[in-house]
Amino acid sequence: MSSKYQALKEECYAANMQLNELGLVVYTFGNVSAVDRENGVFAIKPSGVPYEDLKPEDIVILDYDNNIIEGNLRPSSDTKTHAYLYKNWDDIGGIAHTHAKFSVAWAQAQMDIPIFGTTHADHLTKDIPCAAPMRDDLIEGNYEHNTGIQIIDCFNEKELNHQEVEMVLLGNHGPFAWGKNAAKAVYNSKVLEVVAEMAYLTRQINPEAPRLKDSLIKKHYERKHGKDAYYGQ
Template sequence: MSKYLAIQQSAYDANMQLPKLGLVLFTFGNVSAADRSLGVFAIKPSGVPYEDLSPDKMVIVDFEGKTVQGDLRPSSDTQTHAVLYKHWANIGGIVHTHSTYATAWAQSQRCIPIFGTTHADHNTVDIPCAPPMNDEMIKGNYEYETGFQIMNELKDKGLSYEDIEMILVGNHAPFTWGKTPEKAVYNSAVLECIAQMALLTEQINPKAPKLKDALIKKHFERKHGPDSYYGQ
């Protein structure tokens, strides 16, 4: 029995959630699942329709982005996943989609403002949008550089990957991550919801104010604070 079966199953299950949640069209997206003890991750093969996927088709890749096991070519975004896993020790799953509303904000090169309590339930800051990478990076190892584009934006904003688990890449699309692939998928769905709500908010009231600090603090801490009381 392959030692990679668990993460292949995990990656498969998470990938199959993307079309169910309306986060992908055709093959526009991927999820990876990491095994830190083995130093590898499983990721969706490139360009394979979701209905044709199976756990054994998930490609095993190390944190340098090299294929360890699998006959199919891994996702074209594999190098981005590898960079993030290599530098962020406490994540176990990464999702990349081109979901409609989050991608629209990315294409607009705008951070998503924190307008309401749905946003504050998950983040205390605007969802950051990394600027488009420079021409030199684009001409180089593009997917590899995308990982650094993401990390540099968080650093510039004074955020850690544990403070916020989602980002927009300017003119491109969203990436999310989490301790597990399931949490990364959850974050991807939440990001899409927040992006849609923010767009509608600005359409209804172009001068809508951001959520005040007291409400941000209350809603975030009731779910995530030391005295949290949301849920069972």
């Protein structure tokens, strides 16, 4: 018997498989979720299931308060982070978390990724933010829920708009990315990893490399995202 959430499960499954195909996960570390705003639920990968064994019917459906609506498997250990973001940012449709090498390296260095080039500026006009490592009292509390708080607090402190900056690093942890749907969250995760690698190499070649100048940032971002955007068909 087909589930009323079958399409949502298929979307979530496809995004998780793409995360693996793009080389953004290590073994089972990493997850993508997809939201159904009309029904107030989201779908997420089950915890610890190898990608080669994953099936659409394994995907778990939950509400924004982490109650399992449908599914026989335990959801991702990061589920409470996804739920918190969906509850507080009601205009996002998908979230991805990876353990991708260069993204994690910048997170472990506790550094924002500077905007050095036009690949970065094609997607956002700011440095990619790195949130400070979580406070001890939050670590000892409801850790995954508090990770969501950590992300939103970072955006509030740095005065960033989550619709413009669709990615973040968590100090000593790793990257989260989001978007209008699960596929865009995966896309942003790959962009983040590529930009992280490029920035790392830039610093190796020239430790004093300057940030991209404002005129080029503006040009590259607006030709894709501005009111007179002309990139693509």
